[in-house]
Amino acid sequence: MPALRRTRLPAFSSLLTALALAASGCSGADPATGAGASADAGPPRTGGTLTFALAVDPTCVDPQQYGLNASLNIGRQLVDSLTDQDPATGEIKPWLAQSWEVDPTATAFTFHLRPGVTFSDGGPVDAAAVKANLDGIAALGAKASIGSGYLAGYKASTVVDPTTVRVEFKAPSAQFLQATSTVSLGLVSPATFAKTPEERCLGALVGSGPFVFGSYKQNQSVEITRRAGYAWGSSLWKKQGEAYLDKVVYKIVPESGVRAGALESGQVDAISDVQPQDEPRFAAGYTVLTRPNPGFVFSLHPNVTRPGLDDEHVRQAIQKAVNRPELTTTVLSTKYKAATSVLASVTPGYTDLGAALAYDPEGAKRILDAAGWLPGGDGIRAKDGRKLSLDVVFAPAFNASQTVLELLQQQLKKVGVDLRLRKLTAGEQNTVQTSGDFDFSYYNLTRSDPDVLRVVFSTKGLNRGRLPLGPQDTALDQQAQLVDPAARAAQVAEAQRQLVDHGYTIPLFELAQVHGFAAKVQGVTLDASSRLNFHDAWLKG
Amino acid sequence: MARYLLRRLLQALFVLWAAFTLSYAILFVLPGDPVDIKLGGIESTATPAEIAAVRDKYGIGEPLPVQYAKALRNAVQGDFGHSVQSGADVRTTITDALPETLKLTGFALLLAVVFGGGIALLATYARNRAIRRLLLSIPAVGISMPAFWVGLVLIQVVSFQWRALPALGNDGFDSLVLPGITMALPAGAFIAQVLAKSMTTALAAPYVDTARAKGAGRARIHLRHALRNASLPTLTVVGVLAGNLLTESVVVETVFSRAGLGRVTAFAVDRQDIPVVQGVVVLSALVFVVVSLALDLLYPVLDPRVTTARAAAA
Numbered sequence: 043m044p045a046l047r048r049t050r051l052p053a054f055s056s057l058l059t060a061l062a063l064a065a066s067g068c069s070g071a072d073p074a075t076g077a078g079a080s081a082d083a084g085p086p087r088t089g090g091t092l093t094f095a096l097a098v099d100p101t102c103v104d105p106q107q108y109g110l111n112a113s114l115n116i117g118r119q120l121v122d123s124l125t126d127q128d129p130a131t132g133e134i135k136p137w138l139a140q141s142w143e144v145d146p147t148a149t150a151f152t153f154h155l156r157p158g159v160t161f162s163d164g165g166p167v168d169a170a171a172v173k174a175n176l177d178g179i180a181a182l183g184a185k186a187s188i189g190s191g192y193l194a195g196y197k198a199s200t201v202v203d204p205t206t207v208r209v210e211f212k213a214p215s216a217q218f219l220q221a222t223s224t225v226s227l228g229l230v231s232p233a234t235f236a237k238t239p240e241e242r243c244l245g246a247l248v249g250s251g252p253f254v255f256g257s258y259k260q261n262q263s264v265e266i267t268r269r270a271g272y273a274w275g276s277s278l279w280k281k282q283g284e285a286y287l288d289k290v291v292y293k294i295v296p297e298s299g300v301r302a303g304a305l306e307s308g309q310v311d312a313i314s315d316v317q318p319q320d321e322p323r324f325a326a327g328y329t330v331l332t333r334p335n336p337g338f339v340f341s342l343h344p345n346v347t348r349p350g351l352d353d354e355h356v357r358q359a360i361q362k363a364v365n366r367p368e369l370t371t372t373v374l375s376t377k378y379k380a381a382t383s384v385l386a387s388v389t390p391g392y393t394d395l396g397a398a399l400a401y402d403p404e405g406a407k408r409i410l411d412a413a414g415w416l417p418g419g420d421g422i423r424a425k426d427g428r429k430l431s432l433d434v435v436f437a438p439a440f441n442a443s444q445t446v447l448e449l450l451q452q453q454l455k456k457v458g459v460d461l462r463l464r465k466l467t468a469g470e471q472n473t474v475q476t477s478g479d480f481d482f483s484y485y486n487l488t489r490s491d492p493d494v495l496r497v498v499f500s501t502k503g504l505n506r507g508r509l510p511l512g513p514q515d516t517a518l519d520q521q522a523q524l525v526d527p528a529a530r531a532a533q534v535a536e537a538q539r540q541l542v543d544h545g546y547t548i549p550l551f552e553l554a555q556v557h558g559f560a561a562k563v564q565g566v567t568l569d570a571s572s573r574l575n576f577h578d579a580w581l582k583g
Numbered sequence: 584m585a586r587y588l589l590r591r592l593l594q595a596l597f598v599l600w601a602a603f604t605l606s607y608a609i610l611f612v613l614p615g616d617p618v619d620i621k622l623g624g625i626e627s628t629a630t631p632a633e634i635a636a637v638r639d640k641y642g643i644g645e646p647l648p649v650q651y652a653k654a655l656r657n658a659v660q661g662d663f664g665h666s667v668q669s670g671a672d673v674r675t676t677i678t679d680a681l682p683e684t685l686k687l688t689g690f691a692l693l694l695a696v697v698f699g700g701g702i703a704l705l706a707t708y709a710r711n712r713a714i715r716r717l718l719l720s721i722p723a724v725g726i727s728m729p730a731f732w733v734g735l736v737l738i739q740v741v742s743f744q745w746r747a748l749p750a751l752g753n754d755g756f757d758s759l760v761l762p763g764i765t766m767a768l769p770a771g772a773f774i775a776q777v778l779a780k781s782m783t784t785a786l787a788a789p790y791v792d793t794a795r796a797k798g799a800g801r802a803r804i805h806l807r808h809a810l811r812n813a814s815l816p817t818l819t820v821v822g823v824l825a826g827n828l829l830t831e832s833v834v835v836e837t838v839f840s841r842a843g844l845g846r847v848t849a850f851a852v853d854r855q856d857i858p859v860v861q862g863v864v865v866l867s868a869l870v871f872v873v874v875s876l877a878l879d880l881l882y883p884v885l886d887p888r889v890t891t892a893r894a895a896a897a
Contacts, residue, residue, distance in 0.1 A: 095751075099850065101669055184633035187621075240670025260669070260679065261850070262753055262842035295751050295840040299735065303743040304750055467853070472619045476631070 083564050083582055088286050090581040092563065095295040095304055097315040099261050102243035105225040106179055109188045111555075114225050115314065115574045116264055116292060121228030121249035124153055124172070126276035127220060127490055127570035129333070132390030134219050137276040138167060138229065138250070148214040148525050153222075155205040159274045161231035163248045169207035173199035174232040176209060185239050191497065192221035214523035216530060217493030220390070224490075224571055250274070252285040252577045264292040279577055280565070286580035298441070302558070311563050311581070314574075316556040317441060318375040329559040332377045333568040334552040336389040337489040338498050339381040340446075342434060342482040342548035347508040350430055351481055355413035356459075357545025362406040363457040364450065366399060370551050373445040377556050381549035384495060384538050388572075391492035391521075391534035395542050399549060406457045415458070423458035431460035436484035437471040440553060447484065450550070475506050486553050490570045492534040496522055499541060507546060514540035591879070595872040602868035603658060603861060607651060610857045616643055617667035617855045641667055654861070663862040668854050673862040676847060681866075683753055684843035687766065687835070688828040690759055694767035696821065699774030706775075707782040708805055719779060725772025730831055734765040734838035751840035762839040766831055770824045777820045781813035788812070815886055822878045826871045 096115070102108040105117025124139040139153040159167035179189040180196050197210040211218065221227050231248040245258045252272045256265035272284045293310060295301045301313040302320040305328070316324065324330050342360070344351045351357060366380035379387060382396040410416075415423040415430055423430040436443055444465065451461045461482075466474060474480050483506060487494055496518040497503055501511055509515075517537035524530040541547050555572045565578040618638045638644045642653065657664060663673035699722070706718035741761060742750035749758045785791070786809050794808050832845030844863065851859035882889040 099846075101850075184637050190633070238670070240665065243670050259842060260671075260676070261836075261846040293752060293840065294842075296837050297735075297840070300738055300750055300838065300840060303738065307743045307746050307750070309742075309749060309751065467855075 086281070086286055086565065086580040087583055088284075088580070089288050090286075091289040091291055092287050092312065092576065092579060092581065093291045093293060093310045095293050095301045095310045095313040097294075097296060097298070097301065099294045100258070100264060100292075103245055103255065103258050103264060104230075104239070104242040104247055105228055106175075106186050106189050106230065107182065107239060107243060109226070111573075112292075112294075112314070114571075116266065117228065118225045118251075118569070118573045119253040119266055119290065119576050120247065120251045120255055121225060121230060122159075122167075122251050122274065122276075123224065123228050124155075124222040125219065126278050127223040128278055129388070129568065129570040132490065132570065134223060135277045137223070138274065139222070142219070144216075144219060144525050146525060148216040148218075148523055149211045151209045151218060151222075152202070153207050153209070155207070156274055157205055159250055161229075161233075161248050161250045162254045162269055163231050163233055165231045165233065165248075166204075167229060167250050168204045169201040170204075171229060171232055172207045172209075173201055174235060175227070175229050178235040179227065182239060186226070188224070188226040189221075192218065192224070192227055216522055216524055217491045217496075220491040220493075225573060253290065256289075261294055263294065266290050266292075275577060279575075281578050285577045286565070287576060290576055305558055305560065308560070312557060312559040312566070314555075314557050315441075316558045318373070318377075321375050321377065321556065324558045327561055329561065329563065330377075330556060331559060331566060331568060332554050332556045333572045334379055334386045334388050334554045335486065335488040335572050336386050336570065337494045338384065338487040339386050339549045339552050340440070340443075340484065340486040341381070341384070341550055342450075342484055343498075343507050344482050344545065344548065345478060345480055345506075345508055346510070346546065347478070348432075348481045349428055350432060353413060353415075354544060355409050356415065356430065357548070358543075359406040359409040359413075359415075359457065360454065360459060360548055361399065361542065361545050362402040362409070363454055363459065364399075364548060364550065365401040365403075365453050366550060367401070368453070369446055369449055373449055374442055374551065375556075377554045379552045379554070381551050384541050384547055384549050385492060385534075386552040388570075389490060389492060389494075390527075391531045393535040393538045395538060398539075398542050403457050410458065417458045421455070421458055422460045429460065430458065431462060432481040433462040433464050434482040434484050435464045435466055435471050435474050435480045437466050437468040439468065439485075443484065446550065478508065482548075488553070488571065490572075492530075492537075493522060495534070495537055495541070499537075499546065509546055512540065512544070514544070514546065591876055595876065598872050599865060599868050602864050603655065604651075606861055606864040607654065607857075610855060610860060611647065613855060617641075617857055618643055621668055621854070658861065658865065663865075664858040666851070666856050666859045668850070668856045668859075673858045676859060677844065677862050677866060680842060680844045680847045683841060684829065684832050684836070684845060686759060687762055687832060687841065687843060688825070690763040691766035691770060691828055692821070692825060694763055695771035695774055695824065698767065699771035700778055700817075702771075702775040703778035703782060704805065704810070706779050707786060707809075708801070722772035722775040722779070725768050726776070728768065730765050730769060730834050731838060733768055734762065734835060737761045737765060738838070753841050753843075758839075758841070762835050762841060765838070766828060766835050769831075770828065773824065774817060774820060778813060778817045781816050782809055785809040785813040811885065815882060815889075818878060818881065818885070822874045825874050826867065829867055829870060 096112045098112045100110060100113040100116055102113055103116055105114055105121055122138050124137060126135045126137045128135055138156055138159060140156050142151060142153045144151050155169060161167060176193065176199050179186045180193050183190055195211045195213045195215055197212045200208045202208055229250060234242060234248050237246040245255050247255050252269055252275065253266040254269050256267050258264045267289050268285050268287060275282060295304060298317040298320060302323055304310045305313045306323065316330065344357055346352055370378045370380050382394050382399060383392055385392045410423055415425045418424050434447060436447060438444060447463050451463065454461045475483055487498060499509060499514060500518050501509055501515050514537050517533045517540060521530050521533035524533060555568060559566060562582040564580050564582055567575045567578060569575050618634060618641060642650055665672055666676055702718055702721055706715055709715045709718065738750040738761065741747050748760050752758050791804055791808060794804050832843055833849050836843045836845035837849060847859060848863045
C-alpha cells in the first residue's frame with residue numbers, strides 16, 4: 043500500500059501538518075519536547091492512569107538483565123541511573139550522581155552521589171549500593187545481556203565515603219560514562235541481589251525510580267504505580283519531584299492492526315511500535331512520538347572472507363548500488379532516515395558520510411567492470427567462473443525487514459549482483475554467524491555511544507565480519523581510551539570513514555521508535571537511547 | 584471392564600511418553616538452542632564463554648541421552664523444569680495460563696455445540712427445501728473462513744466501529760465474547776455438518792418408520808429416536824474438537840491479545856524454550872487421552888449396543 047499512501051498524502055499533507063501542529067505542538071519533530079508539548083494544553087494535571095499497548099511481552103521486567111525494547115520501556119520508569127544523557131547534544135548530565143571525575147586514561151571513574159535518595163524499600167542509594175549493583179551486574183555475566191558488555195574489563199568499585207564511589211577498569215573504557223546513563227546499568231536495591239535472576243525477571247525488583255513495580259501477568263499486562271516522595275529526578279526532566287501519573291498499565295497487544303484500532307477506539311491511550319502502514323491513521327488528532335535509534339544502523343554486514351566479498355571492489359560497488367532514500371520512502375515511512383553513516387545521526391560522534399553513500403549505479407558498474415566482474419547471460423556478473431551471487435542472513439526482529447531486503451535485492455540486481463534472502467530465527471542467525479557460513483548478515487545495534495562500533499567491528503571482539511587488522515581497528519581502540527570528547531570524536535569519525543570506504547559494512551537505514559498517543563496524553567519523552575520516559579507525562583482532563 | 588481400563592491406561596501412558604519423546608527429538612534437531620536465543624541474539628555482546636556457562640546451568644551442554652533421561656525422570660514426577668526465557672517454573676507458567684484458555688475453549692465449545700447442533704436439527708427438521716439448503720450451506724462457509732481473518736473482522740466491526748465489545752485482554756465475560764465466537768465458528772460448522780449427515784441417515788432408517796407407524800410425532804422422532812442414534816459420531820467429533828480448540832487458541836489468543844496457553848505455546852516454540860514446549864505438549868496429549876477415554880466410556884451409556892467389553896475383546 044505504500045503507493046496509495048504516497049498519492050493520497052500530498053493532497054492533505056499541508057492541512058494535516060497544520061492540524062497536527064495546532065493540536066499537539068511539534069509532534070515528534072523534537073524528542074526533547076516530547077509528546078504534545080503545546081502551550082494550549084493547559085497546566086499539567088496530577089493523577090490518572092495511562093494505558094499503554096506494547097507489541098511484545100516483556101518476558102523479563104528486570105532492566106539489568108533483559109534488552110528487549112518492551113522490558114526497557116518498563117524498566118526505565120522503575121530505576122534511576124547515575125547519570126542522564128541529553129538527547130539533543132549527547133552530553134552526560136547529573137542524575138543520582140551530582141558530579142564525577144574521570145582519570146585521563148579512562149580507567150577510573152569517581153561519582154559523587156546526591157544525598158538522601160532511597161530505594162522504594164527504604165534502603166539508601168549510597169556508594170555501597172552502587173558498588174553492589176556494579177558487582178552484581180558483572181556477576182550476572184551473560185544474563186545481564188547488555189550491562190555485562192558495558193562492564194567489560196570491570197576491575198572493582200571502592201566505597202570512598204557514603205556518597206562517593208570509585209569505579210575502576212583493567213583497560214581504558216571511555217564508554218563507561220555514557221553506560222551509566224542507560225537503564226541497563228540502572229540501580230536496584232542491594233536486597234534485590236539476594237533474589238535469583240529468575241525471581242527478579244518476574245518482578246522481585248526494587249528501584250529508586252519515579253514508579254514502583256506493581257504486577258506482571260505474562261502475555262497480559264504490567265502495572266506500575268507512582269512512587270510517593272520521589273524527589274531526585276534527572277536534571278534533564280521538566281518536572282521536579284513525583285511523577286504526574288498515578289499509574290501506568292502496559293497491555294500486551296501483539297497484532298499491529300489491533301493496536302492501532304485499540305488506540306483509535308479509545309481502548310488504550312497509547313501504543314508502541316506503530317507500523318509504517320498504520321502511520322497515516324494517526325496523522326491528525328494524535329501525537330506520534332518518534333526518534334531514530336542511536337547506534338549501529340541497520341546494515342548489510344559482509345563476511346569479508348567469502349568469495350566475492352573478499353574483493354574490496356565488490357563491496358565498494360555494492361555501497362554505491364544501494365538507493366537508501368528509496369528504501370525508506372518506499373517500504374518504510376518518513377519517520378525512518380536513510381543511513382548517512384555507520385552510526386545513526388542521533389549518535390554522539392556521528393559523521394555525515396552521505397556523499398560516500400550516495401546512490402551511483404553507474405559508478406558501481408564501472409568499478410565491477412574494471413575489477414573483472416562481467417555480466418553473464420542472465421545479467422548476473424561473474425569472474426573466473428564464479429557468479430556474484432551472495433546471501434544475506436536475517437532474523438525478522440523488525441517487521442519491515444523482509445520488504446526492505448526484497449527491495450534491496452531489486453536494487454542490487456540492476457548492477458548485476460544477485461542477493462539471496464535467508465530468513466532465520468534469532469537463534470539460527472547466531473549459530474550461522476558463529477560458524478561463518480554466510481555472505482552478509484543484516485542487523486542493527488542500539489547504543490547512544492560510538493563505542494558500539496568497537497563492539498561490532500573490533501578484531502579483538504566478536505568480529506562477525508572476519509575483518510583483518512587495519513586503520514579502523516586503531517581508531518576504534520583509540521576512541522576507547524580518550525576522555526576528551528573532541529579527541530574521541532576525531533577517532534570515531536576516522537573509524538566511520540574507514541568502515542564505509544573499505545565497504546566493511548553497507549549501511550542501509552536508521553531504525554526509529556514510533557509510538558502513538560491519544561491527544562490527551564502529554565509530556566511523554568524519549569531519552570537519548572530512544573527509550574520512553576513517563577515521569578513528565580500527564581493526562582489532559 | 585477392569586482389564587479394559589488397565590489396557591486403556593497403558594495405552595495412555597504410551598501416548599504421553601511418545602508425545603514427550605517425539606517433541607524432545609524435534610526440538611533437539613532444530614538448529615540453535617534456547618540459550619543462544621536468549622543471550623546470544625544478534626544484539627548481544629556476550630562472549631561464547633559466558634554463554635557456555637549459562638548453557639551448562641540448564642544442562643544443555645550435556646550429552647543427549649543424559650539430558651533426555653534427566654528430563655524424562657523429572658517429567659514423570661511432574662517437574663518440567665524452568666523456562667529458559669523467563670526463568671519461571673513450567674508448572675506455574677502452565678497453571679497460570681490454563682484457566683484463561685479453558686474459559687475460552689469451554690465457552691467456544693458451548694457456542695459450537697448449541698449453534699452447530701441447532702443448525703443441523705433445524706435443517707433436518709425443515710420441510711421447505713430452500714430453507715433446508717440454505718441452512719445446510721452455512722457450515723461449509725463457516726469451515727472455509729480462517730480464524731485469523733474472522734477474528735480481525737469481528738474486532739474491526741464490533742469493537743472498533745460499533746465499540747460494543749473490547750478487542751483485547753482477559754477482563755471478564757465481555758472480553759470473552761469475540762474470541763469465543765471466532766473459535767466457535769469453524770468448530771460449530773464442523774459439528775453441524777457431521778450431525779446433519781448422521782441425522783439424515785438416521786431419519787432414513789427403518790426404525791423411524793416403525794416409530795412413525797406407532798404414531799410418534801415429528802419432533803419426538805427427531806429428538807428421541809433419530810438424534811440419539813445420530814449423536815454418537817457427533818460426540819466423537821466434539822471430543823476431537825475439544826483438543827483442536829487448544830491448538831486454535833494459539834491464533835485466537837494472539838489476535839485478541841489474550842493471555843493463555845496458546846500465547847505461552849507460541850512464544851515458547853518461537854524461542855525454542857524446550858521445557859515449556861515439553862510441558863505444553865504433554866498437557867495436550869493428556870487432554871486428548873482423557874477426552875477420548877471419557878468418550879469411550881460414554882458411548883455405552885448413550886447406546887446400549889456399544890459395549891466396552893466387546894471393544895476390549897476385539
